Amino acid sequence: MAELSLTDEQLAIVRHEGSAFISACPGAGKTRCIVERARAVLSKPSACLGLSFLSFTNAAISELQERLTEDRLLSSNVFPHFVGTFDSFIWHYMVEPFGLDGCDKSLKIIPDTGGLIVTPFPGAQGLRLDCFERSNGKIIPEEARKVGFNRDPARHEAAAQSLRAQLLENGQLDFDDVRRIANSNLADKAFSTRLGDILSARFGEIVVDEAQDCNPDDLSIIDWLKDVAKIPIKVVCDPHQSIYGFRGGVSDELFKYADTFTEDQRLPLTGNFRSSQNICKVVHTLRAPRQRGVEDEALGLLKDYDLDVHVLSYGGKGVSKKIGAAFTNIANKNGIAAKDCRVTAKTRSSGLNAIGAYTGNIGQSLSLKLANSVMKFHYSDNPKDQFYAVTDVHLITMAISEKLNGRSYHQVISEENIDILSWRGQVVKIIRELRFDAAAGDTRAEWITRARNSLGIFLPTGESSIAQKLQNQAKLDDILGAVPAPGISARTIHEVKGKQYQGVCVVLTTATAKGILTHLEEELDNRMAEDARELYVAASRAQKLLVFACPKSQSKRLTKHISSSGATVQVTEI
Numbered sequence: 359m360a361e362l363s364l365t366d367e368q369l370a371i372v373r374h375e376g377s378a379f380i381s382a383c384p385g386a387g388k389t390r391c392i393v394e395r396a397r398a399v400l401s402k403p404s405a406c407l408g409l410s411f412l413s414f415t416n417a418a419i420s421e422l423q424e425r426l427t428e429d430r431l432l433s434s435n436v437f438p439h440f441v442g443t444f445d446s447f448i449w450h451y452m453v454e455p456f457g458l459d460g461c462d463k464s465l466k467i468i469p470d471t472g473g474l475i476v477t478p479f480p481g482a483q484g485l486r487l488d489c490f491e492r493s494n495g496k497i498i499p500e501e502a503r504k505v506g507f508n509r510d511p512a513r514h515e516a517a518a519q520s521l522r523a524q525l526l527e528n529g530q531l532d533f534d535d536v537r538r539i540a541n542s543n544l545a546d547k548a549f550s551t552r553l554g555d556i557l558s559a560r561f562g563e564i565v566v567d568e569a570q571d572c573n574p575d576d577l578s579i580i581d582w583l584k585d586v587a588k589i590p591i592k593v594v595c596d597p598h599q600s601i602y603g604f605r606g607g608v609s610d611e612l613f614k615y616a617d618t619f620t621e622d623q624r625l626p627l628t629g630n631f632r633s634s635q636n637i638c639k640v641v642h643t644l645r646a647p648r649q650r651g652v653e654d655e656a657l658g659l660l661k662d663y664d665l666d667v668h669v670l671s672y673g674g675k676g677v678s679k680k681i682g683a684a685f686t687n688i689a690n691k692n693g694i695a696a697k698d699c700r701v702t703a704k705t706r707s708s709g710l711n712a713i714g715a716y717t718g719n720i721g722q723s724l725s726l727k728l729a730n731s732v733m734k735f736h737y738s739d740n741p742k743d744q745f746y747a748v749t750d751v752h753l754i755t756m757a758i759s760e761k762l763n764g765r766s767y768h769q770v771i772s773e774e775n776i777d778i779l780s781w782r783g784q785v786v787k788i789i790r791e792l793r794f795d796a797a798a799g800d801t802r803a804e805w806i807t808r809a810r811n812s813l814g815i816f817l818p819t820g821e822s823s824i825a826q827k828l829q830n831q832a833k834l835d836d837i838l839g840a841v842p843a844p845g846i847s848a849r850t851i852h853e854v855k856g857k858q859y860q861g862v863c864v865v866l867t868t869a870t871a872k873g874i875l876t877h878l879e880e881e882l883d884n885r886m887a888e889d890a891r892e893l894y895v896a897a898s899r900a901q902k903l904l905v906f907a908c909p910k911s912q913s914k915r916l917t918k919h920i921s922s923s924g925a926t927v928q929v930t931e932i
């Protein structure tokens with residue numbers, strides 16, 4: 359019955375058997391098609407092979423899982439199906455069961471080994487392990503520069519290489535190791551043929567969503583699944599929304615990869631069901647000139663929603679809570695509730711500044727870290743922030759009890775088999791006790807006493823006092839005093855990807871606004887291409903109201919550029 363309201367293009371995708379390359383614009387219903395494809399396959403009486411849905415971030419997978427669960431299609435990873443990140447698929451099916459040459463331990467994922475500190479001799483400057491090339495241990499000059507390291511790196515390089523070797527010997531792998539090992543396993547012809555047979559007996563179809571986020575290694579694994587394992591693959595993407603360049607993203611390769619599919623396997627998805635036509639017009643101007651193509655037609659219920667796009671032109675000290683307040687004001691005036699809106703920016707700190715939350719430097723101080731986590735837990739509406747706050751406070755308890763001993767958080771968890779149930783309740787109780795509410799009379803001095811009382815139990819016997827570990831610093835006032843305005847939430851652009859909100863405020867900053875606009879006007883080179891695509895992703899999340907907060911120096915230029923589409927745009931100085 360759900361098929362009735364699908365467009366012909368959507369139906370063609372849902373009914374397509376075999377491999378396909380599906381490219382679409384924002385809001386075209388990619389996720390909708392994936393859900394309907396699951397319904398079509400799972401409702402066949404003959405369906406006995408597994409169906410797998412993969413994407414590249416945990417956020418994208420939880421979004422997809424939510425939609426599949428809502429429709430009672432695949433509520434969990436019930437055999438023979440698999441829903442998860444591309445990384446977890448590779449780990450489960452290409453690496454973990456086969457072990458590693460030279461390692462007699464069972465393999466484990468330790469995602470944070472890049473943060474281990476390499477200190478070759480006492481007193482030497484410590485450098486993170488991810489400052490060194492994985493293949494040969496050589497220092498990465500730009501990473502070294504960032505932390506002011508300018509000495510002979512030879513001893514650091516040797517120490518980094520031996521640390522990596524030790525991790526591999528212990529079977530402690532991060533996701534880049536997993537990718538490398540998978541590719542080397544697949545390069546073995548006999549292994550590749552056998553694994554191909556096994557996986558094709560298990561999976562009848564694999565759907566790779568958000569494929570614009572894959573890197574060249576991912577693409578070669580997708581190719582292997584399609585051509586060697588002969589599993590029908592649906593590659594679903596919007597190349598204009600590729601914003602994971604730091605993983606070695608594949609915009610150009612993806613266009614070339616599309617050409618490896620036959621014409622009847624290349625399926626387009628056009629039209630935007632999410633946004634009003636006014637927003638579609640503006641979003642169209644956010645594609646670089648050579649990729650602009652035609653404007654997406656608004657097709658959904660909100661297509662005629664008649665609301666101006668706004669530019670908030672800000673000067674003064676830069677991004678401040680004036681932006682959040684002005685945005686909320688426009689939303690309220692138009693009957694849109696703050697809970698249905700998001701402020702979004704490239705960096706977490708720009709977004710938080712725009713809603714008045716604390717963004718200062720925390721450094722290594724345990725008391726500042728604790729205060730920051732407690733404030734996030736109590737005042738952020740983002741469940742992810744709360745999850746991280748709990749983990750961060752657990753890490754603080756480990757630091758106080760001196761359990762880390764040069765190991766990363768996840769190494770300790772894995773090596774000591776620490777079950778989340780054994781600590782979570784206690785940590786959440788501590789965070790609840792440490793809630794800070796100035797209106798109720800709480801003060802910094804009183805809070806730090808509470809904190810020391812709660813966390814003193816973790817101090818090893820005979821060790822320094824808890825007051826030394828949790829210092830009463832003046833900066834605590836800034837952290838404990840920064841309560842974000844109620845109602846508005848801030849997210850990074852990577853966090854809002856794949857989502858939609860009634861109102862969106864995109865914050866541009868002086869660091870990138872000028873470069874992005876030059877790119878959108880002239881596309882001289884690719885330097886600002888990814889920043890421009892981020893702006894495109896952010897703006898295309900809006901359903902009814904789209905607001906840009908732009909530094910005063912660039913706001914006229916931005917207004918001119920987005921109005922060139924014929925959209926109605928209003929400018930307000932704040």
Ligand SMILES: Nc1ncnc2c1ncn2[C@@H]1O[C@H](COP(=O)(O)OP(=O)(O)OP(=O)(O)O)[C@@H](O)[C@H]1O
Pocket residue numbers: 363364365368382383384385386387388389390391596631632658855856857898
């Ligand atoms: N045929 C349709 N009729 C009405 N609404 C639709 C149709 N297809 C999709 N939609 C709605 O359009 C909105 C966007 O769909 P969806 O989230 O699947 O888009 P998407 O292509 O995954 O977007 P993006 O890549 O920008 O995140 C959703 O609210 C969805 O329910």
